[in-house]
Amino acid sequence: MSQFFLAVITILCGGLFSLVLTGNKTLSRSIGVILISAGSLWGLLSSATSLMTGGEGVAAFSFLNVFEFVFRMDGLSAFFLMAIFLVCLVAAIYSYHYMDGHGSALGTAANYFFFSVLAASMALVVTAGNMISFLISWEIMSLSSFFLVIYNYQSEESRKAGFMYFVFSHVGVVFLFAGFGLMYGVTGTFGFDAAGAMPEGIKLAVFILTFIGFGSKAGVFPFHVWLPHAHPAAPSHISAVMSGCMIKTGIYGIFRVYTLLGLTTPAAGYLVLIAGIVSGILGVAYALGQNDIKRMLAYSSIENIGIILIGTGVGMTGVATGNSLMAALGFAGGMLHVLNHAVFKSLLFMGAGMVLHKTGTRSIDALGGLLKSMKITGTAFIVGSLAISGLPPFNGFVSEFFIYLGSFNGVGLSGGALVAGLCAIVSLAVIGGLALACFTKIIGIAFQGEPRTDAAVDKNEKGATMLLSMVALALACAVIGIFPAAFLNMALMAVGSLGLNMADIPLAPFGELTSNITFGAFIFLVLFILVAGIRALAYRGKPLAKSGTWGCGFTQPTVKMQYTGASYSGSILELFGPAVPVAEDHPPIQGRFPEKTYYKSQVNDVAEEQMNRRVVNPVLFFFDRLRWIQHGDTHLYIGYILLAIVLLLFFV
Numbered sequence: 141m142s143q144f145f146l147a148v149i150t151i152l153c154g155g156l157f158s159l160v161l162t163g164n165k166t167l168s169r170s171i172g173v174i175l176i177s178a179g180s181l182w183g184l185l186s187s188a189t190s191l192m193t194g195g196e197g198v199a200a201f202s203f204l205n206v207f208e209f210v211f212r213m214d215g216l217s218a219f220f221l222m223a224i225f226l227v228c229l230v231a232a233i234y235s236y237h238y239m240d241g242h243g244s245a246l247g248t249a250a251n252y253f254f255f256s257v258l259a260a261s262m263a264l265v266v267t268a269g270n271m272i273s274f275l276i277s278w279e280i281m282s283l284s285s286f287f288l289v290i291y292n293y294q295s296e297e298s299r300k301a302g303f304m305y306f307v308f309s310h311v312g313v314v315f316l317f318a319g320f321g322l323m324y325g326v327t328g329t330f331g332f333d334a335a336g337a338m339p340e341g342i343k344l345a346v347f348i349l350t351f352i353g354f355g356s357k358a359g360v361f362p363f364h365v366w367l368p369h370a371h372p373a374a375p376s377h378i379s380a381v382m383s384g385c386m387i388k389t390g391i392y393g394i395f396r397v398y399t400l401l402g403l404t405t406p407a408a409g410y411l412v413l414i415a416g417i418v419s420g421i422l423g424v425a426y427a428l429g430q431n432d433i434k435r436m437l438a439y440s441s442i443e444n445i446g447i448i449l450i451g452t453g454v455g456m457t458g459v460a461t462g463n464s465l466m467a468a469l470g471f472a473g474g475m476l477h478v479l480n481h482a483v484f485k486s487l488l489f490m491g492a493g494m495v496l497h498k499t500g501t502r503s504i505d506a507l508g509g510l511l512k513s514m515k516i517t518g519t520a521f522i523v524g525s526l527a528i529s530g531l532p533p534f535n536g537f538v539s540e541f542f543i544y545l546g547s548f549n550g551v552g553l554s555g556g557a558l559v560a561g562l563c564a565i566v567s568l569a570v571i572g573g574l575a576l577a578c579f580t581k582i583i584g585i586a587f588q589g590e591p592r593t594d595a596a597v598d599k600n601e602k603g604a605t606m607l608l609s610m611v612a613l614a615l616a617c618a619v620i621g622i623f624p625a626a627f628l629n630m631a632l633m634a635v636g637s638l639g640l641n642m643a644d645i646p647l648a649p650f651g652e653l654t655s656n657i658t659f660g661a662f663i664f665l666v667l668f669i670l671v672a673g674i675r676a677l678a679y680r681g682k683p684l685a686k687s688g689t690w691g692c693g694f695t696q697p698t699v700k701m702q703y704t705g706a707s708y709s710g711s712i713l714e715l716f717g718p719a720v721p722v723a724e725d726h727p728p729i730q731g732r733f734p735e736k737t738y739y740k741s742q743v744n745d746v747a748e749e750q751m752n753r754r755v756v757n758p759v760l761f762f763f764d765r766l767r768w769i770q771h772g773d774t775h776l777y778i779g780y781i782l783l784a785i786v787l788l789l790f791f792v
Contacts, residue, residue, distance in 0.1 A: 376493025420446025
């Protein structure tokens with residue numbers, strides 16, 4: 141644990157020194173990047189070593205001889221720490237050129253300070269060993285990420301996103317307090333060790349309460365409403381950290397509480413599986429309907445949280461039915477997808493950040509043809525898109541394939557396990573198809589074709605640290621996909637901390653099958669690149685004729701004749717009907733010589749609409765009726781205070 145705490149302290153020093161050296165913006169940024177990167181690398185190496193060696197550690201600190209802060213590292217903690225430190229390392233390096241000229245010196249230093257606090261608090265959350273340590277670390281994580289969301293506080297959009305995130309964070313923590321409070325009331329201790337001895341009914345109640353609290357942070361539908369607002373508002377490297385790491389602390393909490401409670405009832409698995417199916421399908425459907433590139437990636441995060449929960453639900457169902465193979469495959473797939481999503485979603489957010497940094501717009505329909513001038517960014521984004529779509533030979537395929545295997549293993553059972561396996565298989569297939577449609581949309585519209593506006597014309601991709609970070613993550617997507625054995629072993633070691641007897645479960649054939657599929661796809665990809673290279677060499681130096689695409693006799697095409705995001709996804713979204721409502725605004729075309737017209741469409745989030753209608757608007761109406769209390773008279777305010785004190789005296 142000493143190496144872990146030294147890494148955390150190094151990260152915090154990076155943020156603190158960056159704030160102290162505000163007077164010199166370049167030095168402040170450099171110190172922040174160097175120390176946060178060094179601490180993250182240190183933490184990555186120490187957590188990987190701890191996971192591979194099976195080492196565990198405990199550290200306890202007393203506060204005023206009243207409370208005790210306990211931190212414990214096991215296989216589950218070490219695996220999540222690897223994802224946290226990896227993404228924070230790459231994000232810190234990426235930020236050096238991204239933050240160059242991005243805001244004032246004080247704003248940049250504050251960004252690094254809260255970035256370091258966020259990284260450190262996430263690490264403390266996944267190692268917290270009792271309720272006090274966990275909740276304090278959780279609150280620090282929520283507050284630091286709130287300040288990062290409102291980094292561009294001059295923007296009304298950022299302020300709204302920050303407020304929404306703040307509210308949802310604290311509504312979620314209320315459920316965590318309720319769950320932990322119930323646990324404390326039964327066990328009489330702030331520690332987690334006695335949770336397994338509680339009655340089964342209390343265990344299930346604690347799990348449901350904490351699942352809502354953790355689900356709010358993870359972006360589980362319908363508690364996801366804050367996420368599509370907060371992620372686009374934050375700087376792109378912070379969006380990568382929030383999507384790649386922070387929302388995974390909710391997944392960690394679900395894993396940890398499930399492990400501590402030792403639940404054997406199938407109800408927990410069904411709850412998680414249903415939440416995963418709904419989040420996965422609706423998350424990617426909403427992503428498909430977005431025109432904002434970062435908002436689309438935010439909804440895609442909800443989709444991937446759904447995939448992780450599907451794997452987790454399959455694993456829980458396997459435990460409840462006594463099928464250890466189904467449990468191990470489901471848990472391993474879900475666990476590995478935590479790491480895989482951290483890698484490819486960070487890559488995609490960084491690619492979107494480069495696009496935003498150079499073009500100044502997040503609108504997909506305002507882009508086009510970027511692959512011609514931003515080859516490295518475009519290629520890296522394509523790799524991330526293939527990975528997130530679950531296609532071999534990239535990493536997304538490996539984890540989803542293991543979830544498929546676990547689900548197929550459940551089909552061989554009967555009753556609830558059979559239904560759970562079938563639902564998981566069908567939902568994964570639907571999610572995969574929609575994800576492919578979603579990312580072919582953004583690749584085709586933003587990176588291919590012709591520039592739709594001046595914002596996308598002749599853009600460069602200068603920024604060495606930004607390019608280096610994207611290339612490193614793209615290579616990681618390929619390495620994990622082509623050589624998955626080591627990473628599967630890491631996931632299985634993390635699963636081992638859940639109490640399964642891994643030695644008796646024959647997983648080696650499944651690992652070999654996965655490796656063979658991804659390696660075959662890799663050979664095909666290499667051959668394709670080789671043929672393309674030979675063709676390029678053969679035509680080098682030869683004149684090539686270029687002409688416009690044949691337009692059925694029309695000789696003057698314009699960029700407006702290309703597909704838009706709405707036209708590409710409209711027919712698919714129609715399949716989801718009222719669950720994904722599309723609001724259209726276009727006047728009817730009338731007359732032989734119609735006037736200039738327009739077309740606007742927007743996909744409305746049903747959860748957000750219902751929440752506004754049934755919760756937000758009534759609350760605002762109620763408080764509007766109480767505005768007469770706020771009249772500005774100091775004497776009456778003092779009277780309110782005295783009245784409150786007198787009333788409290790009757791109850792204390």
